[in-house]
Amino acid sequence: MRGEFVDVRGARLYYYAAGTRGAGEPVVLLHGFPTSGHLWADVVPHLPQGHRTIVLDLLGFGRSDRPGSHAVDIHAHADRVIALLDALGINFACLIGHDIGGAIALAAALRHPPRVSRLGLVSAAAFDAWPPRDVKVVRATLPLTRHLPPSWVSSVLRADLLRGYVNADHAARSVDRYLQPFGDADGRDAFFQHLQQLDPADPDALTPRLGDIVQPTAVVWGRNDPFLPVKNAERLAAAIPSATLDIIEEGGHFVPEEQPQEVAQAIGRLILRH
Secondary structure (H helix, E strand, O other): OOOEEEEEOOEEEEEEEEOOOOOEEEEEEEOOOOOOHHHHOOOHHHOOOOEEEEEEEOOOOOOOOOOOOOOOOHHHHHHHHHHHHHHOOOOOEEEEEEEHHHHHHHHHHHHOHHHEEEEEEEEEOOOOOOOOHHHHHHHHOHHHHOOOOHHHHHHHHHHHHHOOOOOHHHHHHHHHHHHHHHOOHHHHHHHHHHHHHOOOHHHHHOHHHHHHOOOOEEEEEEOOOOOOOHHHHHHHHHHOOOEEEEEEOOOOOOHHHHOHHHHHHHHHHHHHOO
């Protein structure tokens, strides 16, 4: 699907839209780390008709600009998502976030409650469980690893990301696509900028405020997620007053890619809740 770029706070963000402008409540899909809007490609066709859907590449991922001097912590991303709504003339939207995109959606709901009508947390970064083990190792050794060849960074990331899939054939194609923007020296530097600013403490810092979430919320998780265990889903659903819980039995961490219809059905139920 053809997308376009929009200038948001001095940076170009890439997005594509599906559905009908001005119809039902808009839905904004946020990917995680280190993926892109491609994560949602097979979910979008199965979403309910009559809703405009926006699929975004967060700053520094996919086709969007590299971060440069812009902040890329979850709060900066959350404010940038709201600024994107402004740029697109959207008053409020249902935010659906995967992985760190889930933490970004949570931050947006807490920082800008009137702009977030509903919340979907799909295998979302929460509590103290993010990032995955190998990413934590790379982050802890940043003074050394930031000078290693981009090929080394990609190989470590690739091995870790592949564990998140149930279907190995599907995994290889997607992971190569996700890692492409980080394949040269500038991309490596952008990757380390993300690691430096995406503080693992930030998702956990939202924990005391989960009870303040007033939006209807759906927590959706893959049963076989090796990075963010199902107990996190249960804990999230218990902490957010209006949350429902959907566990997808044949899903790993990248459940929007591997079980797109089931994820779309869960989002559809959220959109239709009164």
